[in-house]
Amino acid sequence: MxxxxxxxxxxxxxxxxxxxGDAASTWEGLIAGKSGVKPLEQDWAADQAVKIAAPVAVEPTEVIPRPQARRLDRSAQFALVAAKEAWADAGFEAKAGEDPNIDPDRLGAVIASGIGGVTTLLDQYDVLKEKGVRRVSPHTVPMLMPNSPSANVGLAVGARAGVHTPVSACASGAEAIGYAIEMIRTGRADVVVAGGTEAAIHPLPIAAFGNMMAMSKNNDDPQGASRPYDTARDGFVLGEGAGVVVLESAEHAAKRGARVYAEAVGQGISADAHDIVQPEPEGRGISHALQNLLDRNDLDPAEIVHVNAHATSTPAGDIAELKALRKVFGDDADHFAVSATKSMTGHLLGGAGGVETVATVLALYHRVAPPTINVENLDPEAEANADVVRGEARKLPVEGRIAALNDSFGFGGHNVVLAFRTM
Structure with missing residues (x-):
């Protein structure tokens, strides 16, 4: 080949x-239909119109030594936690150069973030104003850089084939994984650690998203606030965390006897050229990304049985995505079990594509689609265009080769679709 x-x-x-705090417990929560959304308990939340969010279940300082954590923005902490788990799960026992199964010159890292070290930037500005120049941390710049998560993951695993940080808003994590697939396909690397991370639960982003009417203000019912496809949906709920996968050439994986979860078939990418924040209402840009996926990769639409939808719980975006799926796949879309896992995790922005890739891969591996929770009254347009998995998880076909899509879209009109398939 x-x-x-x-x-x-x-x-x-x-x-x-x-x-x-890891992939296994996250998967268990998804299959159980558990919500991670909670009331914000910080003092600053009292002045906010939005008083809910979805913080990580396990603080990264419970995993990363505190001296190391103090030199990392929260987004980099999440990325490092997820990457170390993925690295060990792939069967590597040490960093490249120390583990004989991986050559550092053939190892890459691609970890994305939509916003980067926003909490470090804002917190250190507060320090500057309140305590003066000399109290600003000398680690501020390496912490706030958008490439900090990727750089720190690259250092942790010893990656020398290239360390990259795509930034495309809420499509960033998926674009990182798509970029990593191409690194391996084109021969730049044999193994790439890839995913997305975000840590933006802070008063400024929450105030900004809230004022642009993008976030749910259902403060009285936090766990029911994220409700993709429901007629009462009123915006997304901000989440945080990271999702990371180890991608590998099939030849390299076979040579070392690695366990394989799924094939990473490829990506489809497009841009809306419509509006900086609003999706193109008919999903034309999304349709182009889906068609690009089919045109550039060996993927039979009849194999696709599951879609992990972007579905953030916004009035316009949820339906545009489903219209695009119907336009491109026609009657084949009737057998897509569509799951909107943001109903449980909230929206992790640049981390969403990474976490939802983990969910998509595990859905194929276990042959079960997670539910979409909080759908009490299904939007008629959603019902007309898709088979939404509601209430309980649904078994996927147990025999034969099956495939799944992970959709991610972001402000600026960025559209990324990833495809995975059982081996």
Whole structure:
């Protein structure tokens, strides 16, 4: 097989989310239909119109030594927790150069963030104003850089084939994984650690999102606030955390006897060219990304049985995505079990594509689709265009090769669709 057409597989997964401190507990929460949304308990929340969010279930300082954590923005802490889990899950016992199964010159890292070290930036500005120049941390710049999570993950695993940080708002995590797939396909690397992270539960982002009417203000019912496809949906709930996968060429994985979760089939990418925040209402840009996925990859639409939808619980975005799926796949879309896992995790912005890739891969591996919770009154347009998994998890076909999509879209009109398939 030529180095420009290598099969890419998923050999490791890791996550830290509002549902659990690792991939296993996150998956258990998703299948159980558990919500990670809570009332904000910080003093500053009293002045906010939005008083709910989905914080991580396990603080990263319970996993990372505190001296190290103090030199990392929260987004980098999440990324490191998830990456270390994925690295160990893939069967690597040490960093590249120390583990004989991986050459550091053939190892890459691609970890994205939509906003980067926003909490470090804002907190250190407060220090500057309140305590003066000399009290600002000398670690501020390395902490606030958007590439800090990727750089720190690269250092942790010893990656020398390239360390990258795509930034495309809420599509960032998915774009990172798509970029990693291409690194392996084109022969730049044999193994890439890839995913997304975000840590933006802070008064400024919450005030800003709230004032633009993007977030749910259902403060009286936190666990019911994120409700994709429901007629009463009123915006997303901000979450935090990270999701990371280890991608590997099939040949390299086979040579070391690695366990394979799924094949990473490829990506489809487009841009709306419509509005900086509003999605194109008919989903034309999303349709182009889906068609690009089909045109550039060996994927039979009849194999697709599951879609982990972007579905943030906004009035316009949820339906545009479903219209696009129907436009591109037609009657084949009738057998897509569509799950909106943000109903449980909230919206992790640049971390969403990473966490939802982990969920998509595990859905294929276990052959079960997570539910979409909080859908009490299904939007008629959603019902007309998709088979939404509601209430309880649903079994997927137990025999034969099946595939699934992970959709991610972001402010600026960024559209990324990833496809995975059982081996």
């Amino acid at each position: 030529s180095p420009t057409n290598r099969t890419v597989v998923v050999t490791g997964i890791g996550a830290t989310t509002p549902l659990g």
